[in-house]
Amino acid sequence: MTALPDFAPADADSLPLHVISPDDLPDWLAGPGAEWAGWLTAAGFKAALGEVQLLPGTAGLAGAVIGTGTAQTRARGRFGLAKAVAALPAVDWHLSGALTEAAAKEAVLGWLLASYRFDSYRPGKPAPALPRLKLPEGLDGETLLAMAAGEYLTRDLINTPSNDMGPEELQAAFFALAEAHGATASAIVGDDLLAQNFPMIHAVGRASPRAPRLLDMRWGSDGPQLTLVGKGVCFDTGGLDLKPSAGMLLMKKDMGGAATVMGLALMIMRLGLPLRLRVLVPAVENSVSGAAMRPRDILTSRKGLTVEINNTDAEGRLILADALTYASEEEGATIISMATLTGSARVAVGPDLAPYFTDDPAMATAIAAGAATGFDPVWRLPFWDAYEPMIEPGIADLDNAPSGGFAGSITAALFLRRFVTTPRYAHFDIYGHIPADLPARPKGGAGQGARALLYALPEMLDL
Structure with missing residues (x-):
């Protein structure tokens, strides 16, 4: 796993990074920053x-200034102060x-997230040394480090190419996570x-020579039961309904749901939250061979519901269905599923928002509050009952890919809901990828919704 940066020691000598808004800049230049007024004016610094902008001193570097921008620019993007790291x-x-x-919490978390580098495949080009930040007084450094560690794990898993991150390798990472935090883990593999x-x-998963499997982790012996279920499609060709080549370019990220629940599990275990945690990851590769499932096949699920396969590229909901049924067999659990499930979700909200579904108003309230606290935006979409007929093909109980193209994210969520028996259920349809570099979010794999959930858990589970 990519090494997590540490905070600078509290007693270490350090340079000031002056955080200044455009409104406060004139007063700062006339007062505390007067000796640099000419320097900053000449440099065109506008905050x-x-x-x-670095600040010179008689003995060399005296510090630096960084702008906060206006309220409007801050509203348009998170972690702006993280640009300081580079x-x-x-x-x-x-x-x-x-x-x-x-604001201090956002700055520190952004600093940690901006320090991430994925250099596993460039051993001859080591990353440059990075600046370190002192933890400001009053902030919970352990929680900030736990969130960063969980995000680093998620990014590493998604960024690793599929030749090195198939079902077996994902299992190895899953087992290593369990061992590192005193959890137990098991796997059901292949024909088992x-x-x-x-x-x-x-x-x-049967069409791939890399055997499918169901990964199962348990941690904690007391408190309410939380079960996380993550889609672990380590590569998705689309199956016999083959994707075009352009559609496969990002398919190493199709295990982003698994990577994100593993990152969230790391946060929970590292912080020692008082709950019983279970993590289920169905891990497969959706490949093409003579053993591949075919369009219009009808499968019988673990729950006994039959599913007509009208698109072999709508495979994620199939593996999640069996895992969610298994999760629901344990009474009293709060269940959360996370998956890179539909392109429709991206059309609806773009790559920066993580849409989620729940019928539980208390869960929705807690998640919304957690998203604001964790700087992790989410957006609630409805389990719209009126669309239920769209997932009923007539020849079987369910259709894995309704025709028509409407409400694809909602119909996928409705499909999953059929396999869950508890009302305390939420499903996240995440993207798991940043298309272009953003502050604290380099292009590549990304977790979504995990920090929102971490902050939502105390209210959601009455911890």
């Missing part, structure tokens, strides 16, 4: 969001300025899935 020299720094607790009644996980 735009993430704008950094702009500052690799020495120790501390924040200076009148930051609210929330049929023997133990996971027929749809087997059907999706």
Whole structure:
């Protein structure tokens, strides 16, 4: 796993990073920053969001300034202050300025997330040293580090190419996570899935020489039960309904749901939250061979519901269905599924928002509050009952790919809901990828919704 940066020691010598808004800039230049007024004016410093300027001193570097931008620019993007990580020299720094607790927390979390580098495949090009930040007084550093560690794990798993991150390798990462935190883990592999009644996980993965499997982790002995279920399609060709080549370019990220629930599990276990955690990951590769499932096949699920396969590229909901049925067999659990499930979700909300579904108003309230606290935007979409007939093909109980093209994310969520018996259920249809570099979010794999859920858990589970 990519090494997590640490905070600069509290007693270490450090340089000030002055955080200044455009409104406060004139007063700062006339007061505390007067000695640099000419320097900054000549440099054209306007305190735009993430704008950094080094400050000279008689003995060398005296510090730096960074702009917060206007309220409008801050509303248009998170973690603007994280631009400092790439702009500052690799020495120790501390924040200076009148930051609210929330602003300081966003700055520190952004700093940690911006320090991520995925260099596993460039051993001859080591990453440059990065600046370190002192933890401001009053902030919970352990939670910030736990969130960063979970995100690093998620990014590493998604960014690893599929030749090195198939079902077996995902299992190895899953088991390593369990071992590192004193959890127990097991796997049901290959034809044992049929023997133990996971027929749809087997059907999706049987065409690949890399055997399908169901991964199961348990941690904690007291408190409410939380079960996380993550889609682990390690590569998705589309099956016999083959994707075009352009459609396969990002398919190493189709295990982003699994990667995200594993990142969230890391956060929960590292922080020692008082709950009983279970993580289920159906891990498969959706490949093409003579053993592949065919369009118009009808599969019988673990729950006994029959499913007509009207598109072999709508495979994620099939493996999740068996896993969700298994999760629901444990009474009293709160269940959350996360999956890179539909392109319709991206059309609806784009890559920056994670849409989610729940019928439980209390869960929705907690998730919305957690999203704001964790700087992790989500958007609630409806389990719209009026669309239920769209997933009923007539020849079988369910259709895995309704025709018509409307409400694809909703119909997929409705499909999953058929396999869950508890009302305490939420489903996240995430993207798991950043298309272009953003502050604290480099292009590539990304977790979505995990921090929102971490902050939602105390209210959601009454911890």
